[in-house]
Amino acid sequence: RFTPDPVYNEGQGVEIWIVDTGIRPTHSDFGNRASIVFDAYGGNGTDCNGHGTHCAGIAAGSYFGVAKKATIRSVKVLGRTPCGSSGPYSKIVNGLDHVIEAARHPAVVSSSIARGKNTFYDQAVKNIVSAGIPVVVAAGNLNADACNTSPAWLSQVITVGATNSRDERWFVSNYGKCVDIFAPGRAIVSAGWKTDTSITTMSGTSTACAHVAGIVALYLAQNRTLSPAEIKSKLKTSATTHLLSNVGQGSPNRLAYIDP
Known part of the structure; x- marks a missing residue:
């Protein structure tokens, strides 16, 4: 559990856009701060997979989250099969385009959909x-070079790898020069989708991505004029360096950090 310095105002006034499997907006950890904005499949956008709800809880849950007062906006792009975690590129792109139309600044996107280059x-x-909204993405979970993954290879995004409790790169986390920073991603406890009080544990660069999206929301709550490039630079310069082991060839030895 993380309690940030009051200077960050717990992310209040910042939108965190969760582009994922949807969310359970009524979960108690969201404190009436969560809403479903768009469902690329024409449904009601609720989460029956759990991935999106879990990531939303990490980014902005009132108990489990980093930015505890940020507003959670959900865009469901994964769900080609009922309660599945896959989806075609067309649905993902449709959802991302909707973010540009609907987001109110300051905002940050948390998207943990790592795919082959597209x-x-x-x-x-x-x-x-380009619209001024930072995008935080997962490096991917293939124990491979993140530079072969979309959108992780893009210089414009913030690409996040995962670590475990021993400050090691989690063994399946992607790595390489396209990774900007690492964050906790192994056995992370957060909100579950089954009931309004469910708790579940998940692992992956998705959970690491959500941690960093929460940090970005804190930065924006403190200074809403920060550009995506300035936020990326701030994350790098604020990171704890030379602490991690087995980061993978070409990876930066940076662990996400923000003053508590």
């Missing part, structure tokens, strides 16, 4: 950054 996906992400 021009249309990459362009949709770059369009969001």
